[in-house]
Structures are given as structure tokens and as C-alpha cells.
Amino acid sequence: MKASVKSDYACRAVEALALHHPNARPLRIEEIAHREAIPANYLVQILIELKSKGLIQSRRGKAGGYALAKAPREITVGDVLRAVQGDVLEMPLLLESRCPEEIKRAWRRIKQAAEQAADDVNFEEICAEAKSRPEMYYI
Amino acid sequence: MKASVKSDYACRAVEALALHHPNARPLRIEEIAHREAIPANYLVQILIELKSKGLIQSRRGKAGGYALAKAPREITVGDVLRAVQGDVLEMPLLLESRCPEEIKRAWRRIKQAAEQAADDVNFEEICAEAKSRPEMYYI
DNA sequence: TAGCATCTTTGGCAAGATACTAATGATTCA
DNA sequence: TGAATCATTAGTATCTTGCCAAAGATGCTA
Numbered sequence: 001m002k003a004s005v006k007s008d009y010a011c012r013a014v015e016a017l018a019l020h021h022p023n024a025r026p027l028r029i030e031e032i033a034h035r036e037a038i039p040a041n042y043l044v045q046i047l048i049e050l051k052s053k054g055l056i057q058s059r060r061g062k063a064g065g066y067a068l069a070k071a072p073r074e075i076t077v078g079d080v081l082r083a084v085q086g087d088v089l090e091m092p093l094l095l096e097s098r099c100p101e102e103i104k105r106a107w108r109r110i111k112q113a114a115e116q117a118a119d120d121v122n123f124e125e126i127c128a129e130a131k132s133r134p135e136m137y138y139i
Numbered sequence: 140m141k142a143s144v145k146s147d148y149a150c151r152a153v154e155a156l157a158l159h160h161p162n163a164r165p166l167r168i169e170e171i172a173h174r175e176a177i178p179a180n181y182l183v184q185i186l187i188e189l190k191s192k193g194l195i196q197s198r199r200g201k202a203g204g205y206a207l208a209k210a211p212r213e214i215t216v217g218d219v220l221r222a223v224q225g226d227v228l229e230m231p232l233l234l235e236s237r238c239p240e241e242i243k244r245a246w247r248r249i250k251q252a253a254e255q256a257a258d259d260v261n262f263e264e265i266c267a268e269a270k271s272r273p274e275m276y277y278i
Numbered sequence: 279t280a281g282c283a284t285c286t287t288t289g290g291c292a293a294g295a296t297a298c299t300a301a302t303g304a305t306t307c308a
Numbered sequence: 309t310g311a312a313t314c315a316t317t318a319g320t321a322t323c324t325t326g327c328c329a330a331a332g333a334t335g336c337t338a
């Protein structure tokens with residue numbers, strides 16, 4: 001089981017939007033990409049997924065960009081992971097019949113532990129940590 | 140993050156050996172492969188890794204095969220995952236500098252939760268569950 | 279000691295996933 | 309209208325996964 005770069009980008013993008021919250025001016029893709037050192041062309045696709053899951057909202061045209069759709073406290077890392085990869089920990093093998101039930105139970109316990117940990121971190125906390133770091137600049 | 144088929148195969152192979160423990164006769168690759176419905180040619184490679192990590196032992200020649208290297212209680216799911224994939228939850232991004240510290244902390248919390256859950260299940264428990272299922276036949 | 283049964287090692291490989299790039303379209307605002 | 313921005317889709321190089329198979333090494337037994 002390996003954490004993907006995409007999931008990391010998604011969390012960092014949401015963090016950037018959370019740090020900018022609740023500023024009326026939305027953040028442009030290029031701004032987020034530059035701040036978080038994420039390839040803009042890839043970030044586009046990630047933002048779309050986050051939007052389709054209702055975590056962020058967008059506006060087009062001049063003065064367009066992205067903003068959170070809810071308060072940072074209402075968004076967890078688990079929400080972001082589910083938005084970009086379907087589930088915090090994907091286990092297709094749970095659906096297959098060749099795996100005995102007792103092994104499946106062990107997998108489920110691991111899955112639930114990871115999910116709980118992911119849902120236990122919201123972006124208000126993350127922002128608080130970011131702001132407490134003196135070397136971090138934010139707007 | 141997704142659980143691999145390989146990790147599942149590894150757990151099932153160790154379960155088969157644990158259910159056979161402490162029988163003096165070792166289990167052949169083909170036996171394990173057949174019981175757990177795992178492709179033998181793939182299982183070979185998995186068993187080698189488990190052996191190199193000291194979880195199982197082997198004997199060649201006639202009457203050869205595999206057996207656990209320690210008691211089922213001494214082997215956890217976490218041990219097996221670390222043997223076949225390096226870590227329960229691999230997070231290469233923790234080593235990269237572009238990811239801010241507060242996001243890394245969130246990743247670490249998820250990683251630790253998964254690790255703890257995986258280390259919390261040993262193969263004695265798994266065998267007990269297997270034996271309590273009436274439809275399960277074992278030797 | 280010959281020969282067979284088993285594990286061991288190595289190489290290869292097709293299919294899918296990952297992490298992008300890029301082109302084009304759609305929308306908003308001035 | 310036209311410029312700025314998001315939205316959509318297609319493509320793609322590289323890596324990973326999940327295998328197969330051949331050849332080698334080792335131990336048992338006759």
C-alpha cells in the first residue's frame with residue numbers, strides 16, 4: 001500500500017485554499033500550483049475532482065478561481081482522499097471470494113484504522129499548524 | 140492507497156503454514172498454491188521474500204517444503220506486509236521537501252494507525268478464527 | 279553415486295496505473 | 309467582442325503489478 005503523489009497534491013491544494021479562506025477573491029490554478037509546487041496541468045484535473053465531490057467551488061472568467069465550499073473545519077483529510085481516489089484505503093480483494101474471511105477481517109481492521117486517522121484530521125488543524133510555523137508565509 | 144494482491148497472497152500463504160503448524164512435514168509450494176488458490180509461479184517469489192525476512196523456513200529435495208520459522212503468535216500481519224512490500228504503508232512523499240510539514244504530519248498519523256492495526260493481528264488469532272468456522276477444513 | 283523432487287534464481291512480459299503534457303472548448307466579465 | 313479563466317479530453321512515457329517459464333542448486337533416496 002502506497003500513498004500516491006496525487007493524494008498529496010490534493011491535500012496541499014486544499015491546504016492552500018484553506019489558508020486563503022475566507023478571502024472573497026478566489027485562488028487561480030496557477031497561484032495554487034506555484035505556491036505548492038504542483039504541475040498546473042495536473043492540478044487542474046485534481047481540482048475538478050475535488051469540486052465534483054463538493055469540497056471546493058470555482059468561478060470562471062476574469063477574477064475566477066477556486067475557493068473552499070465549506071469551512072476548513074468541515075473538511076478532513078479523509079474527505080480529500082475519498083474525493084481523489086475513491087477511498088482512503090482501497091481493498092478490491094475484500095470483494096473476491098478466494099480470500100478467507102479471517103484474512104478479510106484483518107484487512108478491514110487496517111482499513112478502518114487508516115480511515116479513522118484520516119477523518120480525524122481536518123484542515124482547520126492543519127492551517128493552525130501551518131500558521132504556527134514562523135517560516136511559513138501565508139495570506 | 141490500495142492493498143495489493145501480492146500482500147493478500149502473502150497473508151494467505153502464512154495462514155496456510157500457520158494452520159499446518161507445528162506439523163513436522165513441511166508444505167510444498169504446490170500444496171499452498173492449491174489450498175489458497177494462488178498461482179504457484181507467483182507464490183514462489185513471495186515465499187522467497189518471506190523466507191529472507193526470517194518469517195518462514197524451507198527445505199529442499201524430496202520431503203521438502205515450507206514451514207513457519209516461529210510460532211503463529213509471533214508473526215503479525217504487519218510483519219508479513221513489511222516482508223513483501225517494505226512497509227505496511229509506503230509514503231515516499233515523506234522524504235520529499237515540497238510537502239509542508241503539517242501535511243506530512245497528517246500522513247504520518249495515517250501511516251502509524253495502519254501500522255498499529257496491522258501489528259495488532261497475529262496469526263494465532265487468525266488461525267483461531269479459521270478453525271472456528273465449520274466450513275473451513277484444515278489439517 | 280545417480281537421479282529425482284523440491285526449492286531458488288533469473289529474465290521476460292502484457293496489462294494497467296501513474297503522473298504528467300497539451301490542445302481545445304466553455305464561461306464569465308469588462 | 310475579446311481576454312482571462314476554468315473544463316474536458318486525448319495522448320503518452322515511465323513504472324508497477326501479476327504473472328510465466330527456464331535453468332540452476334540442493335537435498336533425499338535407492
